Amino acid sequence: MRWRFVFSEMMIGFRRNLSMTVATILTIWIALTGLGAAWLMHQQTNATKDYWFGKIQISVFLTKDVTQPERDAIRSQLQSLPQVDQVYYESKQEAWIHFKEQFKSVPQLVRNTDPSALPESYRVKLKDPKKFQIVASAVQDMPGVDQVAAEAQALKKVFRLLGGLQNVMLIVAGAVLLASVLLIFNNVRLAAFSRRRETGIMRLVGASDVYIQAPFILEITTAAFIGGVLASAAMFAIKALIVDHGLKSAFGGILTYIGWDAVWGTIPYLLLAGVLIAAVTAFGTLQRYLRV
Amino acid sequence: MIRFESVTKLYASSARPALDGVTVDIEKGEFVFLVGQSGSGKSTFLRLVLKEEKPSRGQIWVAGKELSRLSHWKVPALRRQIGTVFQDFRLLPNKTVRENVAFALEVIGKPRHTIAQVVPEVLDLVGLAGKEDRMPDELSGGEQQRVAVARAFVNRPMILLADEPTGNLDPATSVGIMRLLDRINRTGTTVVMATHDSHIVDSMRRRVIELEGGKVTRDQSRGVYGYAR
Numbered sequence: 249m250r251w252r253f254v255f256s257e258m259m260i261g262f263r264r265n266l267s268m269t270v271a272t273i274l275t276i277w278i279a280l281t282g283l284g285a286a287w288l289m290h291q292q293t294n295a296t297k298d299y300w301f302g303k304i305q306i307s308v309f310l311t312k313d314v315t316q317p318e319r320d321a322i323r324s325q326l327q328s329l330p331q332v333d334q335v336y337y338e339s340k341q342e343a344w345i346h347f348k349e350q351f352k353s354v355p356q357l358v359r360n361t362d363p364s365a366l367p368e369s370y371r372v373k374l375k376d377p378k379k380f381q382i383v384a385s386a387v388q389d390m391p392g393v394d395q396v397a398a399e400a401q402a403l404k405k406v407f408r409l410l411g412g413l414q415n416v417m418l419i420v421a422g423a424v425l426l427a428s429v430l431l432i433f434n435n436v437r438l439a440a441f442s443r444r445r446e447t448g449i450m451r452l453v454g455a456s457d458v459y460i461q462a463p464f465i466l467e468i469t470t471a472a473f474i475g476g477v478l479a480s481a482a483m484f485a486i487k488a489l490i491v492d493h494g495l496k497s498a499f500g501g502i503l504t505y506i507g508w509d510a511v512w513g514t515i516p517y518l519l520l521a522g523v524l525i526a527a528v529t530a531f532g533t534l535q536r537y538l539r540v
Numbered sequence: 541m542i543r544f545e546s547v548t549k550l551y552a553s554s555a556r557p558a559l560d561g562v563t564v565d566i567e568k569g570e571f572v573f574l575v576g577q578s579g580s581g582k583s584t585f586l587r588l589v590l591k592e593e594k595p596s597r598g599q600i601w602v603a604g605k606e607l608s609r610l611s612h613w614k615v616p617a618l619r620r621q622i623g624t625v626f627q628d629f630r631l632l633p634n635k636t637v638r639e640n641v642a643f644a645l646e647v648i649g650k651p652r653h654t655i656a657q658v659v660p661e662v663l664d665l666v667g668l669a670g671k672e673d674r675m676p677d678e679l680s681g682g683e684q685q686r687v688a689v690a691r692a693f694v695n696r697p698m699i700l701l702a703d704e705p706t707g708n709l710d711p712a713t714s715v716g717i718m719r720l721l722d723r724i725n726r727t728g729t730t731v732v733m734a735t736h737d738s739h740i741v742d743s744m745r746r747r748v749i750e751l752e753g754g755k756v757t758r759d760q761s762r763g764v765y766g767y768a769r
Contacts, residue, residue, distance in 0.1 A: 253646045446632060446643075452590070453695065454620035455647035457613070 257446075257463035258470070261439055268435040269471045275428035276475025276526070280518045281482040282421025287514055288486060288506065289414035292495070293407050295504045304336065305380050306372040308387055311394040314368070318392030325390065326372055331383050334373040340366055350504075367394060406499060428475075429529050432468055436533040439464055447538060461538065465530045472526030476519040483518070487511045541699060541730045542566040542589055547598035549584050549754075557596070558584040560754035566732065568698070571725045573741050574734040575765055576751035582734035585751070586701045589732070590622060591615050603698055620648060623692030623700045623729075627707035629684045631676040637663065637687050638672040644691045658694060666690045666720055682713035686720065693724055700724060702733040706740060714740060738765035 262269055308322065326335045338346070343366040351357050374380060384396045440447065443464075450460050491505055543566070549559040559581045566572055574582045587593045588600055591607050600607045603621050610618060631640050638659055645655045663669055666686040676684055685705060692700060702721060706714035718740055725731045735741065741748060741764060748763030749756060 250646060250649055250652075445630065449630060449632070449643065449691075450647045452619060452624050453644040453647060453691070454616040454618070454622075456616045456649075459647050459649065 254459070254462045254466065258466045261443065261463055261467040262470075264442060265435060265439055265467075268431070268438065269467070272428065272431050272435055272468065272471045272526075273475045273478070275424055275431055276472045276522050277478040277482070279421050279424040279428050280476055280479035280522050281486075282417045282424060283521065284479055284483050284514050284518050285486050286414045286417035286421060287517075288483065288491070288510060289410050289417065291510050292491060292506050293410045293414070295506050295510075304334075304371040305374045305377045305398060306383055307397045308370040308372065308393060309367040309395045309397065310369060310392055312367070314392035318390070322370060322387055322390055322392060325387055326370060326383070329383055329386055331374055331376060331379045332372055333375045336371040336373075338369045338371055340364065340368050343368065406495075425525070429525065432472075432526055432529045433533050436464055436468055436530045437537045439467065440534065440538045461531070461534050464534055464538070465527055468530045469523050469526045472522040473519060476522035479518050479522070480515040483511045483514055541568040541570070541603060542732065543601040544585075544588075545599045545601075547588065547595045547600060549581075549588065549593060550596040557754050559588070559595075559751075561598070562751075562754070562756055564749060564756060564759065566730060568730055569725070569728050571722070571731045571744070571746045572733070573744070573746055573748045573763070574732060574751065575736060575741060575748055577736065580751040581754040582751055583703055584754075586624075586703050586732070586734060589699070589701060590624065591618060616648070620695060621698045623695070623697040625685070625688050625692050625700070625702040625705045627704035629676075629681075629688045629708075631684055631687055631691075633676055636673050636675055637668060637679070640676065640687055641691045641694050644694055648695070650695075662690045662694045665693075665723070667716075680713070681709050682716055685709060685713075685717055689717070689720055689724070693729070697729065699730045699732070702731065702735075704735055705733065706735065706737055711739065718744065736765075741765040 308326070310319070310322070323335060323337070326332055340363065344363040347361065347366055348358055372383060374383060380398045384398060387393055388396050447460055487506070487508065487510075496505060542564070544562050544564045547559055547562045548557050550557045562581070562585070574585060576582055584593065588595055588607075589602055591602075591610065594608070602618060605618065607618075632643065635643060641659050641662060642655050645658070660669070660672070663672060666689050668683065668686050668690065671679065671683065676687065679687065685708075689705075700721070705721070706717055709717065714737065721731055721733065722744070745762045745764070747761045748758065748765070750758035
């Protein structure tokens with residue numbers, strides 16, 4: 249394979265179809281940004297959801313020096329309330345297991361946490377989640393109770409918002425992705441037509457399919473790759489603006505936020521998706537419009 | 541070198557066959573004129589040799605290979621053994637003479653040093669030394685056809701197919717092209733030339749295969765154009 253030759257043919261193609269190539273780059277950029285953003289939202293949602301999320305409405309954290317009679321008193325108090333449906337007990341060991349699971353993507357946090365620092369707790373499922381205030385005030389001041397948390401209620405709204413945002417992103421991305429596939433199809437068809445004299449001669453002198461098709465495929469996958477790079481840059485912007493600036497200032501410490509590693513982890517998939525979509529579409533188009 | 545056995549070619553668009561039971565045997569090193577009116581099947585004959593078309597019936601051997609048994613991916617290798625020249629030259633307008641000829645080698649992956657060596661040789665052979673850097677539109681018709689011949693011959697094919705190569709040229713220029721094809725033939729290359737230029741056929745006195753309505757009506761060594769009638 250003479251890459252220099254294939255590359256120079258590709259550059260000729262670039263110049264010849266400049267406007268179409270720019271359009272391809274832009275649509276791929278938008279489509280991949282939508283996909284990547286939806287993926288980040290998904291990760292952001294998961295980052296905050298711990299083991300108990302969705303199962304319970306109230307967590308009653310116990311003090312470090314809680315005694316067995318205190319534990320029993322709290323449990324029977326909870327169970328006697330008509331609003332309570334189920335009471336689960338989470339020991340320190342179980343808390344540590346769930347903590348490790350939730351933060352397995354942040355190993356330095358797990359390493360720096362002392363297992364004994366995690367409190368034991370009662371996790372309470374309510375018959376009517378809206379009545380959490382009654383249950384909370386009933387146990388709040390009992391000996392052995394450190395803190396009563398009803399974060400899950402607030403978080404559900406955030407997750408509904410993130411989930412909605414994620415779906416909008418996916419729909420937009422899907423539509424723009426379809427547009428870019430059609431654009432690539434047209435672009436390759438036009439390129440094949442405008443270079444039919446060259447490809448005709450190539451065929452005649454016995455060039456192989458690979459040599460004839462490679463410049464077209466390389467041209468469009470390079471455009472898609474550029475779109476992927478732009479979409480990757482957009483991922484950093486989304487993390488900085490929407491997650492760090494938007495969500496953090498609105499919800500502060502009650503959410504666990506995705507880190508830069510989530511952004512870096514998304515980028516290879518974006519680039520790969522862009523290149524694959526372009527290559528497959530271009531290859532399919534050439535089978536039809538470039539007689540070899 | 542080229543062998544047609546009872547070859548019939550039907551196109552979907554026409555009820556009349558383009559070739560009708562053609563049996564022809566062309567030996568290595570021969571120079572053959574394919575004559576006949578427009579639509580007599582000359583171009584179809586050449587397209588079948590290149591495996592650009594498949595015969596509807598019959599068998600074709602080219603360079604020892606039966607074409608219907610040649611798989612798709614081996615077609616390029618077949619075409620590397622065949623050079624082709626057309627009436628309309630088919631040069632790339634945005635490339636120089638040298639680049640046009642080199643293109644034929646680049647696209648089959650020949651190394652650069654080989655290209656740098658053989659392109660000047662073949663340009664010298666066709667009489668274009670000194671015009672390597674001209675663009676096609678700066679050349680006369682005869683010179684453009686010489687570039688096309690150089691491109692067809694640069695890979696030293698065993699067979700050279702020429703479809704009306706002098707069709708767009710004046711008689712004096714045509715003689716020059718014929719001398720060139722004759723010289724290429726003397727290197728051992730089999731030349732098959734489709735034409736309806738009677739002067740050329742008469743003056744060359746080579747084998748003549750005449751087609752009429754897709755049938756071979758004459759196959760004569762050292763023939764002239766209109767002998768049969």
